[in-house]
Amino acid sequence: MLWLRQLPDRYTRMRLDRLKPLASLTRPLLALLAAFVLTTIALLSSGVAPLEAYRLILFGAFSTPVRLSDMIMLAAPLLLCSVGLSITFAGGLYNLGVEGQMIAGAIAAMVPLRLWPDWPPLLLWLLAGLSGAAGGALWALLIGGLRRYAGVSEIFAGLGMNFLASGLALYLVLGPWRRQTSASLSGTDLLPRELWLPTVDRLRLAPAAPVIALIALVIVWWALTKTRWGLEVRAVGLNPAAAARLGIVTARRMAETLAACGALAGTAGMLQVVAVHHALIPNISSGIGLLGLLVALLARADPRWLLPIAVAFAAFTVGSIQLPLTLGIDSAIAGVLQGALVLFALATRARR
Amino acid sequence: MEQLLIDLAAVLAAASPLVIAAMGETLSERAGVINLSLDGTMLLSAMTGFAVALITGNLILGFIAAALVGALVAAVLGLFSLTLGQSQTAVGFVLALLCTDLSSFLGAPFARVPGPSVPFTPIPVLSDLPVFGPLFFRHDPVIYASLLIVPFTAFLLYGTRLGLIVRALGERPAAVYARGVDVTRWRYAMLIAGGALVGIAGAAFSLDLKQGWSYRHTFGSGWIVLAIVIFGGWRPWRVALGCYLFAALELVATRSQSALPDIPTQIVQVAPFVLMILVLALVNLAASPAAARQVMRLPAFWQRPLLAAINRLRATAPAALGQPFERP
Numbered sequence: 001m002l003w004l005r006q007l008p009d010r011y012t013r014m015r016l017d018r019l020k021p022l023a024s025l026t027r028p029l030l031a032l033l034a035a036f037v038l039t040t041i042a043l044l045s046s047g048v049a050p051l052e053a054y055r056l057i058l059f060g061a062f063s064t065p066v067r068l069s070d071m072i073m074l075a076a077p078l079l080l081c082s083v084g085l086s087i088t089f090a091g092g093l094y095n096l097g098v099e100g101q102m103i104a105g106a107i108a109a110m111v112p113l114r115l116w117p118d119w120p121p122l123l124l125w126l127l128a129g130l131s132g133a134a135g136g137a138l139w140a141l142l143i144g145g146l147r148r149y150a151g152v153s154e155i156f157a158g159l160g161m162n163f164l165a166s167g168l169a170l171y172l173v174l175g176p177w178r179r180q181t182s183a184s185l186s187g188t189d190l191l192p193r194e195l196w197l198p199t200v201d202r203l204r205l206a207p208a209a210p211v212i213a214l215i216a217l218v219i220v221w222w223a224l225t226k227t228r229w230g231l232e233v234r235a236v237g238l239n240p241a242a243a244a245r246l247g248i249v250t251a252r253r254m255a256e257t258l259a260a261c262g263a264l265a266g267t268a269g270m271l272q273v274v275a276v277h278h279a280l281i282p283n284i285s286s287g288i289g290l291l292g293l294l295v296a297l298l299a300r301a302d303p304r305w306l307l308p309i310a311v312a313f314a315a316f317t318v319g320s321i322q323l324p325l326t327l328g329i330d331s332a333i334a335g336v337l338q339g340a341l342v343l344f345a346l347a348t349r350a351r352r
Numbered sequence: 353m354e355q356l357l358i359d360l361a362a363v364l365a366a367a368s369p370l371v372i373a374a375m376g377e378t379l380s381e382r383a384g385v386i387n388l389s390l391d392g393t394m395l396l397s398a399m400t401g402f403a404v405a406l407i408t409g410n411l412i413l414g415f416i417a418a419a420l421v422g423a424l425v426a427a428v429l430g431l432f433s434l435t436l437g438q439s440q441t442a443v444g445f446v447l448a449l450l451c452t453d454l455s456s457f458l459g460a461p462f463a464r465v466p467g468p469s470v471p472f473t474p475i476p477v478l479s480d481l482p483v484f485g486p487l488f489f490r491h492d493p494v495i496y497a498s499l500l501i502v503p504f505t506a507f508l509l510y511g512t513r514l515g516l517i518v519r520a521l522g523e524r525p526a527a528v529y530a531r532g533v534d535v536t537r538w539r540y541a542m543l544i545a546g547g548a549l550v551g552i553a554g555a556a557f558s559l560d561l562k563q564g565w566s567y568r569h570t571f572g573s574g575w576i577v578l579a580i581v582i583f584g585g586w587r588p589w590r591v592a593l594g595c596y597l598f599a600a601l602e603l604v605a606t607r608s609q610s611a612l613p614d615i616p617t618q619i620v621q622v623a624p625f626v627l628m629i630l631v632l633a634l635v636n637l638a639a640s641p642a643a644a645r646q647v648m649r650l651p652a653f654w655q656r657p658l659l660a661a662i663n664r665l666r667a668t669a670p671a672a673l674g675q676p677f678e679r680p
Contacts, residue, residue: 042454042457042458045458046457046458046460046461094441094442094445096445146633146636146637149637149640149642150633150636150637150640150642151636151640151641152582152583152633152636153582153669155388155441156578156579156582156583157633159575159578159579160579160629160632160633161629163572163575163622163625163626163629164626164629164630166622167619167622167623167625167626170619170622171619174619175619290449293445294446294449297442297445297446329457329460330456330457330460332452332453332454332456332457333453333457334453335449335450335452335453335456335457336450336453336454336457338449338453339446339447339449339450339453339454340450342446343432343443343446343447343450346432346436346438346439346442346443346446347431347432347436347438349436349438
């Protein structure tokens with residue numbers, strides 16, 4: 001029933017695809033080409049050999065085990081955020097507050113770790129995970145509340161909550177949770193070593209992080225495509241008025257999608273604390289949430305594409321870290337490539 | 353008194369890029385297009401404007417280049433959203449990130465390099481007026497422009513036929529279409545004009561307020577401007593007031609730092625953003641229908657003034673803001 005309005009359009013698009021088997025491939029390839037052209041122009045204008053730069057950006061992350069493990073440790077929170085965002089996108093919401101939800105999750109995860117540092121690690125990790133997810137969900141629900149009760153669009157409520165969260169993190173790092181020696185921007189005191197998530201020896205790779213992210217991906221894919229809840233969420237996203245007519249409480253579904261996304265972003269924040277930085281640092285989210293938005297936009301919130309795109313984007317970012325040292329150019333070129341890819345992919349998509 | 357005047361003049365100066373950018377954004381949002389790329393556009397145009405002014409030694413060329421960059425980004429947004437029918441929010445957001453990274457990458461050679469800046473030009477005679485002189489007439493041309501652009505935008509929107517068309521584009525594009533106006537073309541025009549203003553605002557950062565360019569030096573104020581435009585109800589005077597309030601908060605924060613040296617600088621930098629968001633959220637909450645319902649429960653004596661206040665505060669978005677326009 002819900003899909004009746006969608007049906008004719010999908011039907012014609014399917015028939016066109018059958019007529020032109022290559023049509024479905026040409027558009028993404030065109031976007032890819034355009035993105036590389038723009039990035040190459042940027043590279044040429046700063047006077048470096050593009051091929052050498054591309055070799056580092058595209059394959060640098062796979063060159064040594066250390067870089068590979070860094071890439072995986074970036075891809076895990078990135079995947080968690082973009083999986084969460086695919087839920088809010090399905091519900092028709094632009095959750096720009098994902099960055100703040102990650103920070104809120106990191107802060108909330110620190111609470112049990114600081115309160116009871118001598119409890120058994122396994123229990124503490126579990127507590128930190130739950131608390132982080134709850135913190136992120138709460139932060140996201142505040143956005144939902146602002147949208148529902150104050151009429152603030154979720155985009156700006158989210159941006160505002162991002163500022164609020166980074167202010168809170170900064171206050172904690174420099175105030176109540178400051179280092180015992182002296183307050184420092186580099187973060188709180190490091191957690192006791194036994195509370196660090198176990199890593200593969202001599203690498204920064206904590207296998208638990210990617211495993212958690214993959215489990216989240218599978219669960220969300222199942223929930224969005226195989227359950228009645230997922231169907232209702234997508235209905236709200238496509239046409240809230242029609243969904244309400246069918247008896248779906250749209251405000252409630254929106255709050256649930258926000259909370260779910262916030263919980264996943266909060267989990268990503270928790271992983272940043274226990275597996276990457278081992279402390280709360282002011283910049284704990286490091287733009288991963290915003291990058292997750294790019295991933296989710298490029299994947300069109302389609303769960304099958306989230307994993308490869310998240311891995312590719314993480315590889316670009318990690319690969320470009322060596323650029324300033326080897327080629328003397330700024331590593332922001334990875335962001336240029338990622339942004340251009342999403343921009344041109346949007347451009348080549350069919351008009352709705 | 354003397355100190356207060358100096359402080360107020362400093363607020364007017366510090367808010368100048370924000371006001372210019374906010375007026376640009378108000379124009380394009382009033383025509384129904386959200387330009388979410390504001391922060392990135394400002395960074396990219398600040399970098400370009402500074403680089404051009406540094407290389408050519410000509411400030412005017414720097415401002416022109418910055419305006420062109422702003423207009424170009426807006427035109428790309430228009431192409432992708434108005435012509436190709438993609439979501440304005442999505443395209444604007446991607447452009448914001450893309451332009452930020454482009455400015456960091458291309459601007460690396462120009463970061464923290466000393467360069468030209470707009471000269472201080474007090475206006476003769478007028479600057480000697482008591483109170484008004486030090487407040488309004490001892491600045492530089494960019495700040496004078498920021499002071500003039502608010503009444504200009506207000507007049508444009510509410511006093512001219514063009515303004516009527518712009519407001520109608522945002523409220524009821526179908527009606528404008530029926531009157532024979534090409535909706536998409538006019539939305540393009542407003543978006544590009546607004547984008548050029550945002551570009552000039554970027555140059556006002558790098559060539560005037562901060563006197564130089566450095567990595568991400570707007571510190572997220574583009575996002576704050578977006579929020580101020582939304583919560584300012586898309587009305588030029590209120591939006592400008594929001595910008596001045598934000599600049600005042602920044603000044604108070606800097607002052608409190610010298611008074612209380614225990615507070616770390618980073619807190620001082622973030623505090624105005626947090627306070628501004630709280631103020632905006634509270635104002636919006638106070639003006640919400642829920643607040644009106646609460647007021648109705650109060651004794652009758654209080655109801656009328658409070659409801660009047662709520663009505664004054666209430667800001668309704670242009671009805672067609674962010675909506676694609678399909679020819680009927």
